[in-house]
Amino acid sequence: MRSIPIGAKGAFEAIVRREDLASTFKDATLPPVLSTPVMIKFMENAALRAIVPYLDLGETAVGTEVSVRHLAATPVGRKVRAEAEVTGVDGTRVTFSVRATDFEHEIGDGVHERRVVDRARLTRHVAEMEANDAASKDNSA
Numbered sequence: 001m002r003s004i005p006i007g008a009k010g011a012f013e014a015i016v017r018r019e020d021l022a023s024t025f026k027d028a029t030l031p032p033v034l035s036t037p038v039m040i041k042f043m044e045n046a047a048l049r050a051i052v053p054y055l056d057l058g059e060t061a062v063g064t065e066v067s068v069r070h071l072a073a074t075p076v077g078r079k080v081r082a083e084a085e086v087t088g089v090d091g092t093r094v095t096f097s098v099r100a101t102d103f104e105h106e107i108g109d110g111v112h113e114r115r116v117v118d119r120a121r122l123t124r125h126v127a128e129m130e131a132n133d134a135a136s137k138d139n140s141a
Contacts, residue, residue, distance in 0.1 A: 001116045002054045004094055008086040010050030012042050016076050034074040039108050040066055042082035043098040047112050050084045051094055061094065061114040062122070068110030074102045084112065092116040 018024060022035035044063050051061055074080060081101050088095040092115050100108040 001056055001059055004051050004054045004086055004089050006086055008050045010046045010084050012045035012049060012082045014042055014080055016074055016078050016080060018076060021076060032076045036070045039070060039100055040068060042080060042100055043084060043112060046082040047084035047096045047098060047114055050086055058119050059116055060119045061116045064115050065113035068108050070108050072105045072107045074107050078102050
């Protein structure tokens with residue numbers, strides 16, 4: 001990992017789709033508005049984009065902490081822009097301020113943390129967990 005500068009910025013834009021709605025996977029009685037988990041996904045994508053230019057080949061960054069406020073409803077079909085700015089770097093831990101707008105209103109803000117990791121090592125770890133899960137299922141059958 002190369003040095004990640006404080007102030008590095010990233011952005012992510014998307015149109016709110018039916019599968020992004022709170023009514024799709026939480027409460028069918030809600031009006032068709034963007035869900036908080038999908039807004040957070042947009043913010044995480046913006047954060048990753050802020051630091052990708054500083055990652056070495058074979059590295060990625062995984063989300064480890066999120067603390068956000070969802071401030072306003074956003075209807076289906078509206079465009080959302082999430083932005084992230086690096087506010088701190090401590091070893092492999094990178095912190096960000098994040099926000100999201102629908103180009104008329106601020107719809108969310110908060111802080112996010114990611115850890116830079118070796119992609120191959122993470123892949124091996126996940127494969128080991130899956131193998132252990134499969135072995136446990138075989139033993140319980």
